Each structure stands twice: as C-alpha cells, then as structure tokens.
Amino acid sequence: MSTNKRLIAVGAICNTSIYRVDHVPSLPAKLLATAMTQVVDGMALSAAYAFVKLGGSAKIWARVGDDELAASMRHSLAVEGLDTNGLHTVPGTLTSQATVIVDQRGDRLVVPFHDPRVDKSAGWLPVDELAQADFVHCDTRWVEGAEAALKAARARHVPCMIDGDVAPLEVLQRLIPLATHAVFSDAGLLIYSGCSDVTAALIKVGSTHGGHVGASCGAKGYFWFENGQVRHVKAPVIKVVDTLSAGDVFHGAFALALLEGCDIENAARFACVAASLKCTRFGGRLGCPTRAEVDSLVATSY
Numbered sequence: 001m002s003t004n005k006r007l008i009a010v011g012a013i014c015n016t017s018i019y020r021v022d023h024v025p026s027l028p029a030k031l032l033a034t035a036m037t038q039v040v041d042g043m044a045l046s047a048a049y050a051f052v053k054l055g056g057s058a059k060i061w062a063r064v065g066d067d068e069l070a071a072s073m074r075h076s077l078a079v080e081g082l083d084t085n086g087l088h089t090v091p092g093t094l095t096s097q098a099t100v101i102v103d104q105r106g107d108r109l110v111v112p113f114h115d116p117r118v119d120k121s122a123g124w125l126p127v128d129e130l131a132q133a134d135f136v137h138c139d140t141r142w143v144e145g146a147e148a149a150l151k152a153a154r155a156r157h158v159p160c161m162i163d164g165d166v167a168p169l170e171v172l173q174r175l176i177p178l179a180t181h182a183v184f185s186d187a188g189l190l191i192y193s194g195c196s197d198v199t200a201a202l203i204k205v206g207s208t209h210g211g212h213v214g215a216s217c218g219a220k221g222y223f224w225f226e227n228g229q230v231r232h233v234k235a236p237v238i239k240v241v242d243t244l245s246a247g248d249v250f251h252g253a254f255a256l257a258l259l260e261g262c263d264i265e266n267a268a269r270f271a272c273v274a275a276s277l278k279c280t281r282f283g284g285r286l287g288c289p290t291r292a293e294v295d296s297l298v299a300t301s302y
Contacts, residue, residue: 004057005051005055005056005057005134005135005256005259005260006056006057006058006059006132006133006134006135007047007048007051007056007057007058007059007133007134007135007136007137007252007255007256008058008059008060008061008086008129008130008133008135008136008137008149009044009045009047009048009051009058009059009060009061009136009137009138010044010061010062010125010136010137010138010139010142010145010146010149011042011043011044011045011062011138011139011141011142011145011146011163012042012043012044012062012063012096012114012139012141012142013040013041013042013045013060013062013063013064013073013087013096014040014041014042014095014096014097014098014112014113014114015038015039015040015041015069015072015073015095015096015097015098016038016039016040016041016097016098016099016100016284017036017037017038017097017098017099017100018036018037018038018039018100018102018242018244018282018283018284019033019035019036019099019100019101019102020033020034020035020036020102020103020104020242020282021033021034021101021102021103021104022034022103022104023103023104024101024103024109035282037282037283037284037286039283039284039285039286040073040076040077041098041245041284041285042062042139042141043139043140043141043163043165043247043248044060044062044137044138044139044141044163044248045060045062045077045082045248045285046245046248046249046252046284046285046288047137047139047163047248047249047251047252047255048060048082048137048252049080049082049252049285049288050248050249050251050252050253050256050274050278050285050288051137051252051253051255051256052080052081052082053081053288053289053290053291054252054253054256054274054288054290054291054294055256055291056256056259057081057083058082058083058252059082059083059084059085059086059129059133060077060082060083060084060086060087061086061087061088061125061126061145061149062086062087062088062142062145063087063088063089063090063118063119063142063145064087064088064089064090064095064096065089065090065093065094065095065096065115065118066089066090066091066092066093067094067095069094069095069097070087070089070095073087073095074087086126086129088124090117090118090119092117093115093117093118094115095115096112096113096114096115096118097112097113098110098111098112098113099111100244100284102242102244102282105240106240106241106242106243106279107243108242108243108244120142120143120144121144122142122144122145122147122148122149123148125145125148125149125152127148127149127152130149130152130153130156130158131156133153133158134158134159134259135158135159135160135161135255135258135259136149136150136153136158136159136160136161137160137161137163137251137252137255138150138160138161138162138163138175138179139162139163139165140162140163140164140165140167140171140172140175141167143171143174143175146162146175147174147175147178150162150175150178150179151178154178154180159180159181159258160178160179160180160181161179161180161181161182161183161251161254161255162175162176162178162179162181162182162183163183163184163185163247163248163251164176164182164183164184164185164188164189164192165184165185165187165188165247166185166187166188166191167188167191169191169192172188172191172192173192176192176205176209177209179211180211180212181211181212181214181255181258182205182209182211182212182213182214183212183214183215183216183250183251183254184213184214184215184216185215185216185217185247186198186215186216186217186218186220188215189201189202189205189215192205193205198215198217198223198230199223199230201215202214202215202223202224202225202230203225203230205225206224206225206226206230207225207228212224212264213225214264214268216247216250216251216271216275218235218243218246219235219237219240220234220235221233221234221235221268221272222235222250222268222271222272224264224268226264231264231265233265233268233269233272233302234272235272235273235275235276236272236273236276236297236301238276238277238279238280239280240279240280241279241280241281241282241287242278242279242281242282242283242284242287243279244284244285245278245284245285245287245288246275246276246278246279247275248285249271249274249275249278249285249288250271250272250274250275251271252274253270253271253273253274253275253294254267254268254270254271257270257271269298269301269302270294270298273294273297273298273301274288274289274294276297277289277293277294277297
C-alpha cells in the first residue's frame with residue numbers, strides 16, 4: 001500500500017557493525033561470527049526506515065561528524081529512500097559508531113561510541129518544515145533535539161511520539177509530557193512510573209498524561225491505557241533470530257497505521273506483526289518486513 005504520509009524522525013544516529021554469534025562466552029575470549037552486516041542505525045532512524053518501507057515517507061533530523069563516514073551514511077540512507085537533508089554536520093567531530101553482537105537467542109550486546117565534542121544544541125533544527133509533516137517521532141538519545149522538536153510539533157498541532165525506552169528518569173520526565181503519544185518499552189515505562197508491573201504503570205501514567213500511553217512488551221504484545229482501563233493486543237508467535245530494532249520498527253509501523261486511519265487496536269496489531277517479523281531476520285532494522293508481508297500476517301493472526 002502506498003501513502004503520502006510524512007514522518008520527521010529526530011534522534012541520534014551511528015554507523016553500526018552487527019555480528020551474529022552462537023553464544024557470548026565469559027571473558028577473556030575469542031570467537032568467530034557466523035554472519036555480519038553494517039547499517040546506519042539509531043532508534044528514531046530505524047522507526048523512520050520502517051515507516052518508509054511500509055509505505056510512507058520520512059526525513060531524518062540528526063547530527064553527524066564532518067568525516068568520510070558521514071558522507072557514506074548519507075548515501076546509504078538516500079538509497080534506502082530516506083530524506084537526508086535534515087542531517088546536520090558538526091565541524092571537527094567524528095560520526096558515532098557502534099558494534100552489536102547478537103547471539104542465537106536474539107539477545108544482544110551493544111557497544112557505542114559517541115564523540116563527546118559533538119554540540120548537543122538543537123538551534124539548527126528546521127522546525128518550519130513541520131508544516132509539511134503528518135507526524136513527528138523522537139527518541140531519548142538526543143534530549144535537546146527531541147525536546148525542541150516535540151515542543152515545536154505541539155505548537156503546530158502536529159501529532160508527536162516519544163520512544164520511552166530505558167533512559168535516565170530525569171530525561172523521561174523532561175520528554176514524556178511533551179508527546180501526544182508516549183509509547184514506552186516495558187522497562188522504560190517502569191522506570192518512568194516507579195511501578196513494578198506494566199498494568200499498574202499504565203494506569204498511573206495514562207490517568208494523568210492526557211494523550212495516548214502504551215507499552216511495547218516484546219513477545220507479550222502491546223498494552224495501552226484507554227477509557228480508564230488497560231487494553232492489550234497479542235504478538236504473533238515467531239522464532240526469534242534478532243531482536244535489534246524490533247521496538248523501533250513497532251514505533252514506525254504504529255505511527256503509519258494511525259495516520260492511515262486505524263484505531264489504536266488495529267494500529268497495535270499492525271505494529272506487533274511488523275516488529276515480530278523483523279525479529280525473524282538478522283540485521284537490525286534491515287530485517288523490517290514489506291507491507292505485503294505485514295498485511296498477510298495481520299489477516300491470519302487476528
């Protein structure tokens with residue numbers, strides 16, 4: 001399905017090498033990878049990639065270094081159909097890089113490097129472009145950028161989503177109230193709420209937030225607060241290969257489905273299927289399924 005819906009994604013990006021191994025041994029150790037790939041990575045970026053692959057269009061607002069790696073990343077993202085005109089070069093800095101090790105259960109170890117000299121300010125963001133956006137999605141890895149984008153989106157009545165993943169409590173407290181859609185990971189929700197279970201946390205946060213509040217809980221599916229109660233959509237049962245970027249794919253798919261007119265329940269079903277299918281494939285966000293694959297599994301899973 002093709003759509004003209006447009007997303008702006010705001011967050012941190014890096015060049016990531018992903019290695020698949022059978023298991024991660026105790027240190028010190030040396031082992032051979034059974035597969036590897038390289039990808040331009042990032043939470044909001046991965047959501048934007050899913051948004052595009054499933055039928056929308058997306059632009060990235062993020063910072064890169066002034067090195068050759070940044071030029072290569074721009075090219076790769078453009079080939080994938082993402083608008084890279086919102087990538088901002090920070091003079092005299094290195095582009096972020098990361099190494100990810102994924103074991104046979106799909107669990108992962110992530111080792112990132114971010115140049116501490118990178119300017120965190122968001123004054124360069126082209127917020128006037130929000131007039132042409134249908135949705136804004138932010139992660140918590142670049143706090144200043146997310147805060148500026150969410151405030152600008154709200155001022156222009158553009159729906160905006162925050163990825164409430166694991167982050168310092170003060171960061172979540174700074175960003176969550178600004179979003180019309182607060183879509184947490186289960187762990188991020190528990191940090192923000194101070195509760196010990198997802199149901200109690202959703203009731204506590206959802207009762208005061210004023211917008212949509214939900215939690216993507218991996219194999220357990222999606223839970224959200226609506227009309228005074230917690231609702232749930234299950235995730236399809238799949239064989240897990242790689243969980244890297246699954247939550248990000250959920251966010252991108254969820255945003256697109258909402259823009260296409262789905263209610264929360266059907267948007268959650270669509271997003272759960274997209275995220276689940278991603279988990280069956282190695283390669284982080286590159287494992288995002290096609291629209292036809294998602295539509296087919298939605299039709300047979302619910």
